[in-house]
Structures are given as C-alpha cells and as structure tokens.
Amino acid sequence: TNNRAYNFNAGPSALPLEVLEKAQKELVNFNDTGMSIMELSHRSKDYEAVHNNAISRLKSLFAIPDNYEIVFLQGGASLQFTMVPMNFLTADKTASYVLTGSWSEKALKEAKLFGQTGEAASSKKNKYRNIPSIEEIKFNSDDAYVHITSNNTIYGTQWKEFPSTGDVPLVADMSSDIFSRPVDVSKFGIIYAGAQKNLGPSGVTVVIIRKDLLEKANTNIPTMLKYTTHVDSNSLYNTPPTFGIYMLGEVLKWIEEIGGLEAIEKHNEEKAKVIYDVIDNSNGFYTGHATVESRSLMNITFRVADEELEKQFLVEAKAAGFVGLNGHRSVGGCRASTYNAVPFEACQALANFMLDFQRKHQ
Ligand code: PMP
Secondary structure, rough: OOOOOOOOOOOOOOHHHHHHHHHHHHHHHHHOOOOOHHOOOOOOOHHHHHHHHHHHHHEEEEEEOOOEEEEEOOOHHHHHHHHHHHHOOOOOOOOEEOOOOOOHHHHHHHHOOOOOOEEEEOOOHOOOOOOOOOOEEEEOOOEEEEEEEEOOOOEEOOOOOOOOOOOOOOOEEEEOOOOOOOOOOOOOOEEEEEEEOOOOOOOOOEEEEHHHHHHOOOOOOHHHHHHHHHOOOOOOOOOHHHHHHHHHHHHHHHHHHOOOOOOHHHHHHHHHHHHHHHOOOOOOOEEEEOOOHOOOOOEEEEEOOOOHHHEEEEEEHHHOEEEEEEOOOOOOOOOEEOOOOOOOHHHHHHHHHHHHHHHHHO
C-alpha cells in the first residue's frame, strides 16, 4: 500500500504485496534452515517441498488433467518458440500458426528453421486489432500442431474461446494471460508461459504438456532442449531457478486464497471495465486499438486522439505516479497492463486520471 506504485508494466509486472511481504519476512531464514531459499541446495528436502508444492498448486488451480506433465524451464517463452518445433516438427510435417501479433510472428520464425509452416489465419491486415474467428482457422489433419498466442501483449487482444483441433495438438503461448481465468486444459497439447506477468518473477517458464506427445518427440536434439529430459527429472535435471519457483508457489497460494481462477477472472473483468468504460465514453478522445470483441482483459491498448496530447498524457500520467503506460516500443500509443496482481484501486485511479485529463484538454 504505502509507497507502492500504480504499476501497469507489461512484464515483469506487479506482484501481490502480500507475497512480497511474506518473501521479505522469510528471506534471511527460510523455514528455520538458517538460510534464504536462494542459498538452499536444489537437492535439499526443504527446497524439494517448495518445488513440489508449486507443481501441485499449478495442477489443482488450473485443473490440469492427469495425462499432462508440468515442467519449469528457463529461457523464457522465447525459448519455447524454438523448443516446440525442435521437439515436434519434422521435415516432412507442417506446423500451422495463427498470427495475432509480434509474438506469434516470432514463434513462427523459429518454426521455419525446423520444417514446413503454414499460416492458419492472420489478423495482420487489420493491424492485429482482432482475433480471427474460429471458422477462419485453416490447418490440415496431419499437421504437427497448430500454434496460437492466447493473449497478445503488444496489441491488447485476447482469445475468448479456443478452437477445437481434433487430433492435431493445439499449442498455446499463454505468457500474458495464464492463470487470469479458468481454461479447459484438455483442449491443448502444450501450454507455455513465462512467469513474469501473472505468476511470479522472470526466470521461470511453465510448460504443461500432454504425455502422449512426449512419446512422439524428436530424439536427436540437445539434451537440455528435450522436454523429456525435464519431465523425466521433475524439472531437476540441472539447477532450476529456485527463488523464482518459490515465488511462483507463493503467488499461486495467493490466487487460491482469493478464490481461485473464477474469482480472479471476475476481478480482472471489473478492473478492465473501469478503464474501457472511460475509453468508450470519451467521444473519441481516447480510442482503443483492439476491436471490442477481441479486447484483452490483461493489456488495454489505446491512443489519445491528438499526437501531441498523447505525449502530454504520458508525461502527466508518469508525473502522477502511473508506471508503465507507454505502448510497446514497436507500436507506440498507450497500454495499461492489468495483470492479476494489479489492484482494482490502481485501475480506478487510472480511470479517474484519464477522465480528468480529458476534461482539461478536450
Ligand atoms: N509471448 C508473449 C505473449 C509475451 O508477452 C512475451 C513477453 N512479453 C513473450 C512471448 C516473450 O517472453 P520472454 O521474454 O519470457 O521470452
């Protein structure tokens, strides 16, 4: 509360104050070990409990069925852009990618190194303002997989329903909306996400992968880049990012305590609504980038009608204590990221600031 910034960063981003305070309290002497969590061996009983608790919390909160494995990796979601095709795309197969923004483009770029690729659908022509409709998505029944980006951090769009891809595994980059809402995990072959938006600090990537896929994975690839290496060793093949995994476990506990993913989703809807309402009722003073149906509850992207005023908006917002409102450097404009740990009060304060700014400058 006191001295906490209104943090709208796109990631790394706000963490729950309760979690930070608990980590601070435990920092010097974790669980009476006389050491911080960072100083424990990753092979110790104390760390093992933290590690396994984080995995079981992921499983129960996200209702992950038993035929899935959960691993903690490093290298960010960006390494998953490579690992997915490296493990599952062979030269004779095609992987189909739905393009909904820069992150999907980057994922596709890596896949091209390993086999044939197809564009399952794209909203590029519409400046990535929307998510393609389920009916538009084209792929073949013998594709290696279909890849989507569930939430587009830069453009501020989000899938509201997911396609059914039958026997073709659906792979989703959920980096910027994982654990913001309940998801039917059984629709997916692989879900991956960097932790630094909704789950914890940067440095940990969560991968959820259906077991039957592992049996079909390419074997002639580097040990560290094989999913089976990490699955077979419970993510302890080498030293994992122990502090990040501890924090992730604490963030999950916090989500549990506030009522799980249904409660979080409702909260996120209320938070986004106060800001979108200001945009929608501004008579064009503010304009949203995303089409209404595709709007993200996590990244609210908008412009101020006049370019000079927009610059002034960002300067004044910063001076008023709002952090991280500049749009991504590749697109400009404004963006408020309202991830799980951003409190409603911060969103309300931003909405009020936007109303005031409009009143003064219209
Ligand atoms: N995918 C999405 C949707 C993202 O938002 C980001 C990061 N902002 C990435 C991938 C890349 O993640 P990382 O920095 O963890 O590699």
